[in-house]
Amino acid sequence: MIPLSWYLILAAILFGVGLFGVLARKNVIAILLGIELMLNAVNINLLAFWRYLTPEDVTGQIFTVMVFVVAAAEVAVGLALVISVWRRRATAYADELDLLKW
């Protein structure tokens, strides 16, 4: 039997790695990859809690549905933004997209 803690630790590590990717990578698409990792960590958590705490209730899975939906929407819009930015500014590096700089 696997204790709940294993899943939670795995999810926390995955979240940390994803967060690192989001904060440190230059490329916008790489940032999106990091976000995907973080969302997956969330999903592991949700499903683990569902399985260990309320297996007779579907609420945990409903939240997973929502996370999937948000992930799909986020990738679609995010990549569209990347392509649009690429077309106009010929760059995909987050630190070059600083029109809002003081």
Added chain:
Amino acid sequence: MEPIQIVFLIGAALVVVSAVMVVTRRNLIHAALYLILTLFGVAVIFVLLQAYYWAVIQVVVYIGAIAILIIMAIMVTRDVTGETVEPFNRNLIGAALLGVMAAGVLIWSLSDWPGFSALAPAAETGEIVVQDLGVQLFSAEGYLLPTILASVLLLAALIAAIRIAFPNETEEDN
């Protein structure tokens, strides 16, 4: 150590190692391919959680759609795979610290919680759960409203994605 624990450890190692590869590879295509590996590992974890439906969805939606979409986008913006360019920005160390801190704080704050090392109760899984999920998603007593909101969100994202990615002549003139 039980066999199932070994399976978990293999899956978890796959997830963590390939996730680290995702955030460190210079070549974005490689990073995206490692992402697919990570997602597979997560699917394995889902199977261990007896969330079979979600394992399938993970493969179909994440690997089948999202990962492929990402690879497409990488190809469209091709010369940014940038193997020669430094992949990290100036915040490398700060970001690494924050990542470690996030994981550490999460684990540490949860470790006090009494249910931390609970074992799974026996539960019905499989088809009945999926059926229940479907009923709950689409019944008014269940979660019909969030479902509809989610679908509206998807539609909006779809339209927005098309609109944003569409080349617009009038704007190019400006």
Added chain:
Amino acid sequence: MELNDLLIWLLPVPPLLAFFVILLLANRSNRASWMIGVGAAALSFLGSMVVFVRALGTEHLGEHPLGSSLDWLPLNGGFFRIGVMVDPLSAVVLFFVAITVLMIFIYSVGYHNWGQPKGDHDQKGLPPHGATVEVHGHKHVVPSIEPMFARFFAFIGLFAFGMFTLVLADNLLLLFIGWEIMGLCSYLLIGFWYGKPSARDAMIKAFMTTRVGDVFMLLGIALLYTTTGTLSFRAILFDESVLTVLASADSHVLGFSVAGLAGILLFIGTVGKSAQFPLHVWLPDAMEGPTPVSAMIHAAAMVSAGVYMIIRMFPLMAAGMDHGHLTSPMLAMAAIGAFTALFAATIALAQNDIKRVLAYSTISQLGYMVAALGIGAYVAAAFHLVTHAFFKALLFLGSGSVIHGMEHGVLHTSNHHVDPQDMYNMGGLRSKMPRTFWTFLIGGLALSGFPLVTAGFWSKDEILADAWAHGHLIVFAFLAIAAFLTAFYTMRQITLTFLGKPRTKEAEHAHETSLWMTAPLMVLSVFAIGFGWVGIPEKFPILGGFSNNWFHHFIGHSLPEWLYAEAPEFSWVPLGVSLVVALGGLGLGYLVYRNVPSAEEDPLRKALGPLHRVLQNKYYFDEAYDFLFIRSSRWLAEQFVFLIMDRKLIDGLLHLVARVTFWLGGIFRNYFDIPVINQFIGDTLGGAVPQWFGKQLRKVQTGVVQTYMILAMLVAFGGLFIFMFITR
């Protein structure tokens, strides 16, 4: 699974494979493409014949059809089964589909000018314009090969796959899949020459119009599934208790029973697919596609599919029928079918385009079948479906051959203003194109129901006899008049095209087409004559003894026991009527159009006066739909949604918010900022402090999103820290 059942499963596969192989591998080579395409059609044809012969040899095929099914979709407490089935009806339909499809494939090789040189300035998406070749220092213009030759064979391969799937399906869902594949293919093929704006419009029109019907059909399927829990033909149609329940259950829609509502919804699908009034508008425009496509859509596949579906679902339509008392779906079919038969025939009278005449005649003949089914003449409808497929495929391919011959003339004179499809530019082609003429004549006579010899006579006669015998006199009258008009315009077409003297130089230089095109015509003309003989009524004087009405006994048994009806008693009245209208129409058509020199002097124009213009413009249906649906929704979008909703209401609200805020800002400035802040703090200090803060804080605003994120994370960790250690 038994080997023979496996063969049935495999029948649709070769054309599908051909589609993929041509599309993915062979699209560079025209030779490989047509060989793969025709080879696949031939394989399916051979397999179909084997299955057909086996079906003939099976005792009680109606009760125990061939075929098998598999578990497909796991559902709550069971599986949705999917399978193939060959009962008498599908065996016969399979027979004509396999033959016509193969003939159309072979014909296409010639039609797209296989073996001719590449065109001088042909472009993809436009019909070939011809190529110049030098023979003995002499320049000639000859037809050039279709620029998208390979693609055509890929598309019709997919089309054939859809049709085979539909015919062999043993449940409504699989049938619907085949149905939709054909919808897609008709879209692709009608717009095959996508460089022509008219073809683009026609493809969209065809797709959108049939879509209207398909949505209703899908609703009907869903209704059937929710009430019965199955879509299998055997389970619904052959179980009398299910049908009784369906017929007595109230659907809560307009007082229909569930069977009635489902029947009507399915029938609307047929109205779209088989181009019945009021969704007939797409079919004439579908003539924009290459001629083999027209034959495919109008004879072998699409429109036949619509009629096939309602014939297949007939027990459902008839569920709850008392003796002679028609159910509501049947009433709808009888009314719409009879009306369409007459209505389309009148339009066909005034058309000058050789293919358009045939298009309207198709609509009219389909109306025949629908009306026949509406009055319960199940076998007659199926019979006419088969014979019509043969002679209409023949006529379409023949007209394509004529057009090809005319294009030859056009290339010769290089006068490109001459429309090679206008019948008034033809005339006297009989001697120029003898093979085309004789086969076209056979097809035309079959269409008009030339007595005793042609297949069209026997099937039409059976419909009329059924209508008469069961006392549906209005339907009988409509169909009889339509038959007269059919004979008349068919003879008009033959006379204008083939008889008399050439009206233009192009017609003088018309040329017989290659054997690729004429050989299929000859094969089809054999069936256009011979197939009628399998359905001669038993009591028919003299001839009846030869065939024993084999067709009726064979097809009739694909109905459940309680619906099976013997062939109507022989009566002289419908026979006399059908003799008179066929011969009268043909004779009159010849007499009137013997010597008509040009379209302006069309005798009908004088005879009908302004009505002729109405007919020529198809009763202004396109204009009416344009006004009703297109303009009105555009008006709604422009005038109502844009001007009122968007500009006035939504923008108005926003402007209101802006004004209110502006006004609030003004008050704030006048009554607080100027008198209070400026007075008490003063300009110097009041400016310097915010400026200093601004200078220090602006460094945070790097414009890089990740910096903001790190800041946010730090704040979050700080908050967590406070929460965990200080407030605890």
